[in-house]
Amino acid sequence: MAIGTGCTARPGKSRNNKTGSWRVFRPEFINEKCTSCGMCRIICPEGCIGENEEGLPVPDYDYCKGCGLCAEECPSEAIEMKKEEK
Amino acid sequence: MHAQAFPAFGVERRGAPVQAFVRFDNKKIRLRSQVYEPDYVIVQDSTLVKDVNVFHGMKEGGIAIVNTEKAISSPVPEGVRVITIDATSIALKHIGLPITNTALMGAFAAASGEIGFTALEDAVKRRFKGDLATKNIAAAKAAYNSVKGVA
Numbered sequence: 001m002a003i004g005t006g007c008t009a010r011p012g013k014s015r016n017n018k019t020g021s022w023r024v025f026r027p028e029f030i031n032e033k034c035t036s037c038g039m040c041r042i043i044c045p046e047g048c049i050g051e052n053e054e055g056l057p058v059p060d061y062d063y064c065k066g067c068g069l070c071a072e073e074c075p076s077e078a079i080e081m082k083k084e085e086k
Numbered sequence: 087m088h089a090q091a092f093p094a095f096g097v098e099r100r101g102a103p104v105q106a107f108v109r110f111d112n113k114k115i116r117l118r119s120q121v122y123e124p125d126y127v128i129v130q131d132s133t134l135v136k137d138v139n140v141f142h143g144m145k146e147g148g149i150a151i152v153n154t155e156k157a158i159s160s161p162v163p164e165g166v167r168v169i170t171i172d173a174t175s176i177a178l179k180h181i182g183l184p185i186t187n188t189a190l191m192g193a194f195a196a197a198s199g200e201i202g203f204t205a206l207e208d209a210v211k212r213r214f215k216g217d218l219a220t221k222n223i224a225a226a227k228a229a230y231n232s233v234k235g236v237a
Binding site: 013019021022024025083085 | 133156163174175178184
């Protein structure tokens with residue numbers, strides 16, 4: 001099996017290995033419901049949820065694996081997991 | 087009927103592409119090597135098509151089953167038939183989880199004709215119990231019917 005670019009089998013930093021393609025479900029952030037409590041940022045095992053100047057969560061879909069923990073944890077149900085087309 | 091099944095993991099890191107091989111024959115199988123010239127290929131994740139030459143070693147008349155919602159854009163070797171099936175959606179609908187194995191087995195049975203659906207049903211029943219078996223058979227049946235409609 002010849003391995004090309006984009007696979008995590010190649011040597012290098014983990015930052016080079018974008019793991020976003022592993023997702024089946026994609027978290028959609030509903031900013032109107034968000035209270036900026038920051039739980040999603042804390043719970044994210046990938047640490048791929050950032051924050052903008054208004055304090056709203058900004059996910060990095062290049063690395064989000066779609067585990068759904070943020071949506072599970074969100075107290076105001078401002079995150080919905082939606083099936084993604086790859 | 088004799089069968090062999092074994093995996094190859096390459097680099098042992100999460101997210102690396104992995105392969106698994108199956109050989110079956112009416113005679114005893116003496117060959118113990120990795121499969122280099124497959125008759126059939128099942129691709130469980132469509133993102134692999136972009137990263138890896140999934141059709142490597144395939145011969146004319148071979149069938150590749152790819153789990154994807156979209157059409158395959160990468161070049162396919164001559165004489166190889168590609169069947170795309172959205173097994174993830176089928177699995178989510180019937181099993182409730184994005185575990186596509188039994189759906190893809192149904193697609194393989196329909197596309198290749200090497201195994202009958204009743205044989206697949208028996209195998210799933212032996213592997214899973216009760217409700218889980220019913221759900222997995224439903225997923226396999228849905229995939230089987232969807233591929234039969236194409237072929």
